[in-house]
Amino acid sequence: MSTAASFSCEIVAIGSELLLGQIVDTNSSWMGEQLALAGIDSHFQTKVGDNPIRMRAAIELALARSDAVICCGGLGPTQDDITRQVIADVMGVPLVRHDDIVERIRTRFLDRGRDMPENNKRQADVPEGAVVNPAMPGTAPGLICPIGDGKVIYAVPGVPYEMEEMFTVGILPDLQRRAGVTAVIKSRTLKTWGRSESGLAETLADEIDRLDEEGGATIAFLASGWNGLKVRMTAKAASEAAADAVLAEEEARVRAIVGDDIVFGVDDESMESVVLDLCRRHGLSLATAESLTGGLIGARITEIPGCSDVFRGGVVSYASEVKFDLLGVPEGPVVSEEAVTAMALGACRVFGADCSVAVTGVAGPGPRDGVEAGTVWMASAVRGDVEAFQVQWPFDRERVRQFTTITVLAALRRRLVGLG
Amino acid sequence: MSTAASFSCEIVAIGSELLLGQIVDTNSSWMGEQLALAGIDSHFQTKVGDNPIRMRAAIELALARSDAVICCGGLGPTQDDITRQVIADVMGVPLVRHDDIVERIRTRFLDRGRDMPENNKRQADVPEGAVVNPAMPGTAPGLICPIGDGKVIYAVPGVPYEMEEMFTVGILPDLQRRAGVTAVIKSRTLKTWGRSESGLAETLADEIDRLDEEGGATIAFLASGWNGLKVRMTAKAASEAAADAVLAEEEARVRAIVGDDIVFGVDDESMESVVLDLCRRHGLSLATAESLTGGLIGARITEIPGCSDVFRGGVVSYASEVKFDLLGVPEGPVVSEEAVTAMALGACRVFGADCSVAVTGVAGPGPRDGVEAGTVWMASAVRGDVEAFQVQWPFDRERVRQFTTITVLAALRRRLVGLG
Numbered sequence: 041m042s043t044a045a046s047f048s049c050e051i052v053a054i055g056s057e058l059l060l061g062q063i064v065d066t067n068s069s070w071m072g073e074q075l076a077l078a079g080i081d082s083h084f085q086t087k088v089g090d091n092p093i094r095m096r097a098a099i100e101l102a103l104a105r106s107d108a109v110i111c112c113g114g115l116g117p118t119q120d121d122i123t124r125q126v127i128a129d130v131m132g133v134p135l136v137r138h139d140d141i142v143e144r145i146r147t148r149f150l151d152r153g154r155d156m157p158e159n160n161k162r163q164a165d166v167p168e169g170a171v172v173n174p175a176m177p178g179t180a181p182g183l184i185c186p187i188g189d190g191k192v193i194y195a196v197p198g199v200p201y202e203m204e205e206m207f208t209v210g211i212l213p214d215l216q217r218r219a220g221v222t223a224v225i226k227s228r229t230l231k232t233w234g235r236s237e238s239g240l241a242e243t244l245a246d247e248i249d250r251l252d253e254e255g256g257a258t259i260a261f262l263a264s265g266w267n268g269l270k271v272r273m274t275a276k277a278a279s280e281a282a283a284d285a286v287l288a289e290e291e292a293r294v295r296a297i298v299g300d301d302i303v304f305g306v307d308d309e310s311m312e313s314v315v316l317d318l319c320r321r322h323g324l325s326l327a328t329a330e331s332l333t334g335g336l337i338g339a340r341i342t343e344i345p346g347c348s349d350v351f352r353g354g355v356v357s358y359a360s361e362v363k364f365d366l367l368g369v370p371e372g373p374v375v376s377e378e379a380v381t382a383m384a385l386g387a388c389r390v391f392g393a394d395c396s397v398a399v400t401g402v403a404g405p406g407p408r409d410g411v412e413a414g415t416v417w418m419a420s421a422v423r424g425d426v427e428a429f430q431v432q433w434p435f436d437r438e439r440v441r442q443f444t445t446i447t448v449l450a451a452l453r454r455r456l457v458g459l460g
Numbered sequence: 461m462s463t464a465a466s467f468s469c470e471i472v473a474i475g476s477e478l479l480l481g482q483i484v485d486t487n488s489s490w491m492g493e494q495l496a497l498a499g500i501d502s503h504f505q506t507k508v509g510d511n512p513i514r515m516r517a518a519i520e521l522a523l524a525r526s527d528a529v530i531c532c533g534g535l536g537p538t539q540d541d542i543t544r545q546v547i548a549d550v551m552g553v554p555l556v557r558h559d560d561i562v563e564r565i566r567t568r569f570l571d572r573g574r575d576m577p578e579n580n581k582r583q584a585d586v587p588e589g590a591v592v593n594p595a596m597p598g599t600a601p602g603l604i605c606p607i608g609d610g611k612v613i614y615a616v617p618g619v620p621y622e623m624e625e626m627f628t629v630g631i632l633p634d635l636q637r638r639a640g641v642t643a644v645i646k647s648r649t650l651k652t653w654g655r656s657e658s659g660l661a662e663t664l665a666d667e668i669d670r671l672d673e674e675g676g677a678t679i680a681f682l683a684s685g686w687n688g689l690k691v692r693m694t695a696k697a698a699s700e701a702a703a704d705a706v707l708a709e710e711e712a713r714v715r716a717i718v719g720d721d722i723v724f725g726v727d728d729e730s731m732e733s734v735v736l737d738l739c740r741r742h743g744l745s746l747a748t749a750e751s752l753t754g755g756l757i758g759a760r761i762t763e764i765p766g767c768s769d770v771f772r773g774g775v776v777s778y779a780s781e782v783k784f785d786l787l788g789v790p791e792g793p794v795v796s797e798e799a800v801t802a803m804a805l806g807a808c809r810v811f812g813a814d815c816s817v818a819v820t821g822v823a824g825p826g827p828r829d830g831v832e833a834g835t836v837w838m839a840s841a842v843r844g845d846v847e848a849f850q851v852q853w854p855f856d857r858e859r860v861r862q863f864t865t866i867t868v869l870a871a872l873r874r875r876l877v878g879l880g
Contacts, residue, residue, distance in 0.1 A: 059502055061493030062682055066484055068507070073481030082479055083514050085507040087488070094503050101521070262482055328755075328776070334762025335748075335755030338776040342754025345825055345857060347778075353786075354776035356748070356758040362773040362811055391782055405765055437765060 047219035048081040050106040052098050054113035054123055055198060056089035067112050067203050074207060077274060078225055080215055082106075090114060095126045099193065103130070107191055108215055110207075113198035115180045117159040123195050127185055128167035130193070135165040141172060141181055148179045173210035182206040184214065192218065223276045226283040228291060231268040231309065233450045234302040237261055240269060243298055257290040266442035268304065268311065304453055311449045312340045312347075318456035319350040319395065324422070327393035328354030329367055329383040331374070331400040332416065337445050352391040357383065363400070366390065375401050375411045377428045384421035384428070395456075396421045397448045404437045413437075416444050420452040427455065467639035468501040470526040472518050474533035474543055475618060476509035487532050487623050494627060497694065499645050500635055502526075510534060515546045519613065523550070527611055528635055530627075533618035535600045537579040543615050547605055548587035550613070555585040561592060561601055568599045593630035602626040604634065612638065643696045646703040648711060651688040651729065653870045654722040657681055660689060663718055677710040686862035688724065688731065724873055731869045732760045732767075738876035739770040739815065744842070747813035748774030749787055749803040751794070751820040752836065757865050772811040777803065783820070786810065795821050795831045797848045804841035804848070815876075816841045817868045824857045833857075836864050840872040847875065 051068045058065050068085045075082045083106070088098040095114075102109040114123030128135045141164035149156040163180050166172060173182030173196070180202060183195040194211050196203045216222075232240065241248075241261060248259050262270040271294060275286035295303055305314045319326050328337045338354040341347055355366055363369040367386030369379045383398035397420050404413030414435060419428035431447060433440045471488045478485050488505045495502045503526070508518040515534075522529040534543030548555045561584035569576040583600050586592060593602030593616070600622065603615040614631050616623045636642075652660065661681060668679055682690040691714060695706035715723055725734045739746050748757045758774040761767055775786055783789040787806030789799045803818035821836030822828045834855065839848035851867065853860045 058489070059492050059505060060496045061489040061491070064484060064486055064489045069478070069481040069484045071481070072479050076480045083509060083511070084518065085479060087505040089503060091503070098504065330755070330758075332762075333759070334767075334771075335750070335758025335774060335776065336762075338750075338755025338778075339753070339759045339861075342752075342756075342776075342778065342823075342861075343858070345823075347754075348828075351754075352779040353782040354755060354778075356755065356762075356774035356776070358758075358762065358768055358774075359772040359811070366773075366810065390786065391779070403762075403765075408768075438763070441759075441762075 047108075048083055048106045049075055049108040049110065049215055050082055050102045051085045051110045051112065052095075052102050053085065053087045053198075054090065054095060054111055055087075056091075058087045058113075059089050067198060067200060070200070070204065071110060071112070071207060074212065075215075077227055078212055078216060079221055079223075079276065080219055090120050090122060092122055092126055092129075095122065096129055099126065099130050103187065103191060103193065108218065109191075109193045110211065111193060111195045112203060115163065115182070115195060115197045117157065117162055117180075121162075124162075124165050124167065124183070127170075127183065127193055127195060131167050131169065131185060131187060133168035136168050137161065138164050138166050138172070141166070144176065145179050145181070148176075173206045175205045175209035176202075177205045178202040182210060184210065190218070223278060224280050224283045225274065225276050226280065226287060227272055227274040228287045229307050230271045230273070230291065230294060230303050231305040231311075232271060232298065232302045233268050233304055233311065233446055235269065235298070237263050237269055240271065240298060244271070244294065247293060247297055251290075257286055259290075259294070265439070266446045268446065271298075300457075301454060304450060310340075310344075311446050311453065313344050315449050315453050315456065316341065316344055316347055316350050318453060318459075322456065322459055324350070324394040324456070325392070326351050327387040327391035327396045329387035329396060329398040330354060330356050331358060331363070331383075332403040333399055333441050333445055334358060336441055337397060337399070337448065340445055340449075352393045355387060355390060357400075373409075373411075375409075375415055375417055377417060377430070380417035380419040380428050381426045384419040384426050385424070388421050388424070394423055395452065397452050399444050399448050401440075401444065403440045414440055416440065418444065418448040418451060420448065420455055422452070422455050422459075427451065467528075468503055468526045469495055469528040469530065469635055470502055470522045471505045471530045471532060472515075472522050473505065473507045473618075474510065474515060474531055475507075476511075478507045478533075479509050487618060487620060490620070490624065491530060491532070491627060494632065495635075497645065497647055498632055498636060499641055499643075499696065500639055510540050510542060512542055512546055512549075515542065516549055519546065519550050523607065523611060523613065528638065529611075529613045530631065531613060531615045532623060535583065535602070535615060535617045537577065537582055537600075541582070544582075544585050544587065544603070547590075547603065547613055547615060551587050551589065551605060551607060553588035556588050557581065558584050558586050558592070561586070564596065565599050565601070568596075593626045595625045595629035597625045598622040602630060604630065610638070643698065644700050644703045645694065645696050646700065646707060647692055647694040648707045649727050650691045650693070650711065650714060650723050651725040651731075652691060652718065652722045653688050653724055653731065653866055655689065655718070657683050657689055660691065660718060664691070664714065667713060667717055671710075677706050679710075679714070685859070686866045688866065691718075720877075721874060724870060730760075730764075731866050731873065733764050735869050735873050735876065736761065736764055736767055736770050738873060738879075742876065742879055744770070744814040744876075745812070746771050747807040747811035747816045749807035749816060749818040750774060750776050751778060751783070751803075752823040753819055753861050753865055754778060756861055757817060757819070757868065760865055760869075772813045775807060775810060777820075793829075793831075795829075795835055795837055797837060797850070800837035800839040800848050801846045804839040804846050805844070808841050808844070814843055815872065817872050819864050819868050821860075821864065823860045834860055836860070838864065838868040838871060840868065840875055842872070842875050842879075847871065 146156040170185035180197040185193040277283040357363040369382040387396035401416030414433035566576040590605035600617040605613040697703040777783040789802040807816035824833030834853035
């Protein structure tokens with residue numbers, strides 16, 4: 041039996057548009073992450089255009105140096121989509137049209153109220169000896185093609201949601217079986233804000249050393265800009281329940297070490313979703329007053345479906361007079377504690393909201409009214425009580441705006457958590 | 461002399477974080493686009509981790525099947541950064557430390573008020589026979605490494621702005637010389653909004669046929685979501701002036717065929733920058749009133765440095781009462797022509813602005829108050845005169861919000877262009 045340590049899988053992304061830079065190959069990155077998480081080595085990723093000779097060379101090379109190859113793209117219904125044929129050539133077998141798959145595709149079209157174009161029958165062509173991926177979220181079937189000496193080629197469409205479902209349902213379990221991975225591997229991501237990556241790594245260094253010696257979960261860091269700094273814990277165990285238990289214990293340890301203050305969410309939670317949930321739990325409504333972010337805070341909050349039961353609205357007070365007239369900011373410097381405090385209270389008043397966040401500052405690139413770029417005052421108001429603070433960002437305009445957005449929401453989150 | 465048709469260059473992206481999916485490889489996409497634009501074939505792109513044996517295999521393979529190889533990443537100062545050593549191994553030569561480059565790196569650090577760490581001296585190690593890229597925007601030197609039989613390996617850092625400058629200044633001219641590309645290749649991109657890709661392609665089909673027969677520029681389409689649908693014209697000519705003349709003629713033809721109405725910008729212009737420029741030219745100030753977009757329109761406008769001379773501010777009126785109270789929307793359905801008209805006028809009044817855009821609708825995923833998801837009313841106001849229209853988007857929440865943003869700005873743009 042081969043083991044996960046020696047078994048490897050590589051990815052061949054197919055499509056001239058990838059080489060020409062018209063599309064960025066995010067599919068390979070996604071699959072690479074999933075393979076790593078599942079403990080399957082992946083040493084190479086290749087992009088190749090819609091050319092049969094070069095495509096075949098790329099697949100054969102991948103097959104020579106790895107145990108499994110995932111081909112992504114080129115499964116569509118047009119003449120350009122030659123992945124099926126090239127894989128059949130690599131296998132040395134003919135393509136066989138499967139009538140049951142033709143009917144499956146036809147049904148998909150009918151479900152969407154459309155007739156199947158004649159071209160799409162080509163998608164039911166399968167190399168002899170191969171089977172179709174059990175998942176088929178779109179109209180393109182995926183392929184699982186066993187090769188001699190225990191190797192395998194998978195083919196998935198380039199459409200991300202189709203690729204992801206086929207990978208999860210039809211490829212990963214098969215890969216794990218082939219690799220002899222019998223353990224269950226699960227991971228949990230804690231999202232943090234308020235510490236640098238190196239600072240967090242230093243804080244957790246002893247714990248990581250302990251895990252290295254005693255076993256248990258593994259810990260990895262991933263900086264994701266204004267989506268937070270992620271701490272990903274991965275556990276390998278004999279059962280799902282056992283893996284969950286390891287993760288629960290490790291999460292408690294990490295939280296105890298780094299402090300709950302900076303851990304704002306888990307897995308799919310975002311700073312916005314967490315603030316909305318906290319407001320909802322406490323029956324509080326929310327408003328915003330934004331200067332340099334220009335609407336970015338409101339835009340992020342309203343990305344979350346269902347935010348309308350909490351979020352009432354916001355003012356983008358870009359011109360100083362707007363701050364004075366609409367928000368009741370006193371005349372004077374608009375990048376100041378006094379101004380941001382008045383903005384936070386003004387937002388609550390104008391929108392009849394229980395809490396608010398407010399920001400005023402200079403996004404850059406240059407200084408404005410004598411205030412240096414990157415200087416930002418932020419405030420949160422909760423039932424009339426305002427807390428304000430100042431930050432000096434060493435970043436460019438885009439990151440000043442993004443980091444201001446998550447930082448002011450993080451400040452409100454901490455206060456809402458404090459409400460119990 | 462080799463010609464551009466047979467000469468090819470491929471890219472090897474280096475870094476385990478690329479395989480693990482922690483970073484998406486946008487560098488290769490960018491370089492792929494630049495190579496295509498310059499008329500240099502590129503048939504493969506490979507990602508490989510920080511492993512000397514596999515990295516060497518990937519580079520040697522690339523060198524065997526292409527005339528030039530660009531290695532991206534692994535030029536940093538740490539022990540993990542082994543690209544220099546691996547290239548020296550491929551060349552069969554030792555690394556030589558260049559004292560002048562050590563001093564150049566030291567100066568870069570001093571310019572930023574820092575001492576050079578000892579580690580960074582490693583970045584001055586150059587394979588014997590190689591030279592340093594003339595561009596060095598950061599602290600890492602790039603490499604140009606001639607190999608026997610007229611081939612070449614380039615090495616650039618993985619930091620995008622460093623890679624881009626080195627590619628443009630030190631690699632592309634060298635590649636074009638090696639490829640025997642003596643023609644000047646220039647391109648110009650027209651950004652459009654208001655037609656589908658297939659619709660635009662159909663409209664331009666005769667012109668593309670004409671170009672195929674008579675020569676001149678080439679035309680390509682690129683759909684870029686809420687950044688517009690791009691029409692890229694590329695011209696190859698004996699001189700820069702001649703290429704510019706071809707592009708100018710082709711731009712005039714394309715504009716005449718598709719209509720100036722839908723061409724909103726050229727090259728780096730965005731819908732936001734164009735609207736701001738038009739407002740500035742006519743001495744008009746701008747405000748926004750947003751419901752379903754939640755601040756996205758304001759956020760896009762304020763991405764543009766210097767927008768503050770035009771943009772006064774906006775209201776995010778997420779709750780219905782905000783529309784009624786702050787913007788003077790009459791009681792009644794808030795997704796309606798009457799409501800959006802009142803919002804547009806309200807925004808001008810509240811912010812003392814000459815023009816405004818306003819949107820109200822249902823972003824989804826589900827319906828709201830009996831209004832189907834994707835239903836959006838939009839309006840623009842110019843000096844008190846409002847024009848409103850309704851759109852029914854067949855998209856998900858994110859794209860409903862994004863497409864609404866560019867569509868309402870496009871409507872205002874058309875009116876401002878009409879002012880002459």
